Amino acid sequence: MPEMPEVETVRRTLTPLVAGKTIKKVEVWYDKIIAGDARAFAQKLAGKQILRVDRYGKFLLFRLSDNLTLVSHLRMEGKYRLLAPQAAVGKHDHVQFAFTDGTALRYSDVRKFGRMQLVETGTEREQTGIGKLGVEPNSPEFTRDFLCRALAKKSKKIKNLLLDQSVVCGLGNIYCDEVLWQSRIHPLSQASAIPSEKVTALHDNINQTIALATKLRGTTVHTFLDADGQSGQFQKKLQVYGHAGEPCQRCGTVLEKIKVSGRGTTFCPQCQVLYREKHKQD
Template identity: 45%
Template sequence: MPELPEVETVRRGLNRLVKGKKIERVRVDYPRMIVTGADSFREQLVGQTIMEVDRRGKYLLLYLTDFVLISHLRMEGKYNLFYDVVPINKHFHVFFALSDGSTLVYQDVRKFGTMELLREVDLDAYFLSKKLGPEPTEEDFDVAVFQTKLAKSKKPIKSHLLDQTLVAGLGNIYVDEVLFRAQVHPAQGSSTLTAEQVAGLRQATIDVLALGVEKGGSTIRTYKNALGMDGTMQDYLQVYGKQGQACPRCQTEIVKIQLGGRGTHFCPQCQVKHG
């Protein structure tokens, strides 16, 4: 957590609340979070206006007057906007004082999140270096390219979908949901998938993530989405966290296994491993 739907919800919330505001001061209480160096980060941000908040995969992109601030929320990163006094909280790490008197605060319990400041011309090379796959949309997610990449890999399909090179934005929750919808076993070898299974996986990825965005993401355990609001996608999950419950498709008991170090939920009747 968070995955693409949660990050997209944060993006929409930030765009609504901070777009057009100027950054007047920056305070960094955990410098290791700033990949490009905390001192230059603080100095270069002063006077920059937030022009637009965009997203690429699970990365937030804050387009500024002269730079792009790339924010990766990792496990539990979130943003809070305060209009008055900012409360003391040991998990608040980066503070952006804005021109209307409000303060945007980055909060991260585990301190895994990162920020870096790049020029816009360097963005393509940045994401190329990350080997980030296409966005999960009808326009960007090409089934022929997807099939070619899968055919070259012996990785279990779940692990492959999680690595972000096939398609951007999937994490543990949504991969389980995608595989269930497409009726593919999570341990199935990528190269053994049929053309029909590949097409089904592509469509399931697009549909599941679109539903997640529509529902504002999932609120599970400690994660709340944009600016502390709850999403409702957890009410629509079919297999994730449902071990021991009846499969909504065939009533077989949902099982949970460990695959590649990740808790993995599936229906042994609907998702049979082949090959």
């Protein structure tokens, strides 16, 4: 699934392709991609201009004229690309936005998990899944103190908590494994039991990793491509994700892989400490 660095990379590559263009016609070939009535969705978008493309967490926000915002979540395999509107429709192409300048933005999705929703600008938190998200890495709100206070109240396992997006958003499976290894925290540690100095390290590693991954245009492990059709480069920097069975780069212990919240999770059993509340250990 594209995580925050990948979605930000898509936003940055999409912007010069679509900003300022006016939508002439929308075609929806798979209705379930659209939240609500697909025909009404297409009708409302006709004639609207794309002012800019924003992002929050893993959501893309197409800001449109007439105070409308198209909220798009790529989920596992969603991709956007610019082409001619008359180009052959592939089996995984589901939505097309044809512009008045003779180009078109097409959305494709192998698994059909992605979703689009048209809302009034400013109501994204009330109308979409954005309302359930925590703060973003590298934002003014995401301070060391904030993370320490937030984790102190949570009994969840730390990887579950990072994956559910409710405290800090934008991290998925790849970056969770990476930042927990960097911070020497076992993925099954109880959030409230992690010492403050380790939470501080986790905070800093989240910020640094997300910033570097964004600079390197994201991680391409399976199929991620940006709007220009280019792959990311952060996969060359991965220290644990995808390296199960290999020696830990820090201590040499063989990295192990387990399931956490149904997600494959790679960690070092030697240098990532399992923190639990004392009464849970008895």
